[in-house]
Amino acid sequence: MEAIVTESVLAVSGARLRYTVRGDGPLLLLVAGGHHGVDANEPLARHLADRYRVLTFDRRGLAGSTADAPATSIGTHAEDVSALLSALTSEPAFVYGTSFGALIALELTVRHPEQVARLIAHEPAVPQVLPEPDVALGQLETVEEIFRAEGAVAAMRRFAADLDIDASDAEPDLPTRTPRPEHRRDAEVLLTYDLPAIRTHLLDVAALKGATPKIVPAAGENSSHVWPHASAAMLAGELGTPLELFPGGHNGYVFQPRGTAERIRTVLGS
Template sequence: MTAPTTGTLRADGATLHYEVRGRGPLLLLVPGGSGGAASFDGVADDLAAEYTVATYDPRGMSRSTLDDPGAGQCVAEHADDALRILDLLSPAQPALVFGSSSGAIAAVHLLATRPERVRRLVAHEPPLVEVLPDAPVHRALLARVQETFRTRGLMPAMAEFAAGLKAEDGEDTPAAAPAPTAATTPADTPAPRAGVELPPGAAARAERTMANLPYFVERIVPAFMGHAPDVDRLAAVSDRLVLAGGRDSRGELPYRPAAFLAERLGLDLVHFPGGHTGLTTHPGEFAVTLREALRG
């Protein structure tokens, strides 16, 4: 693994930690879940052979600190953080962007509001559940997760959330939630599947992301999954948007908004290896598919 160049960048109410490696056109990787720049360790070096790859820790997570640790979060502010990094590293040219899960939600907002700064966006399973016909079911899930977090604590809330993410095609959360572990963190920390061996470092990353989980559950999950994108704006820039889902997560909640939006916008849904956490479980194949999606 190549050691990246690291830096910090001031934003409104936060100091962002970012990392850069490689040479070529700028590719900004926007992490999701409770992870950060480290969630791209499995693909960043590979992609850096062709691109200048920038990764960062979202505000409030890991090395990106908030001025006010109790500050509420919103998608627009996180999208503005991504914009600041683009402006720093590629001030004269629009950049390529990839976002995963909640990071994809921020990236979609960036494309919708500042399309002149985005050359192409690949959005992998953004859980934009407000676009779905059964959105009230998922609002109820988010309310249960928040209530469980307040009354019973982090791990029961994560179990409730993980079960809701697996519920298919509008089904409500199953009565029996899976036992919570570090692996229930969506987006960058995979739940082990039978016959799939996690790559080196994945277990250590899972442990590190546990420290971000309370912030993620309490402030990121409700703000991001309650966000309704401007679909008309997205339609106007759909030639720069690639919507993607995991081959193994068809029908699961994070997959469904991407499929729904692709159909509504007349786009092909691109399938990546693995499920919602394919970035971590299948890094080599994931990088190959991402390169293809970026080239169009």
């Protein structure tokens, strides 16, 4: 039987966040990457709702959320997530974040460790931990330059190519996703505010070391050639903890939601 989904809106400082909740059990927050939110996380949330109370949301300015003040820093997104968790539970929550979402979740853990029971940080966008961060930073800067010169479509095409996002690396029964009407606007938010925030943010890795038992660095089985996979591996080394492998590539949670859900259950249950 399909879990009932409830959709609500939470007012936070400078924004209103659309979020959904489904299922029963411990609270599990999914923090999407890129310009994704509730819709991209929906298949994964559906596969997890038999064991968890799954929370998904749109970041401020994306899809069903609004923003009077755009988020120009990772800290703003982390505080939005903290407010969401505070509204739904007084207990520490499980968190699965991927790419940009993993960076937000890591910053949440730095600022509010009491809210996090365990975090799976899948291919976090943390260039600073790389031996040669200029390669990743250069890719991000190039995408921003293409956006300014040619627009969002060309920039997102380059962004996807740099991360080798392969829609064919998918589960065979995965339904075809139709781009939302807000797709281009959401991409513009990512390109205008979020990519610069990734480039300039300095994650407090030393603070994370104090929360090491809570943090599970993870990466895709098929993405060892892209820099976010390397970031996850380097973070695992910094924290002295194993790197967990998940199905697919950088966007495995979108294209392989069933396999990703199985790995999440295994990792959180271990």
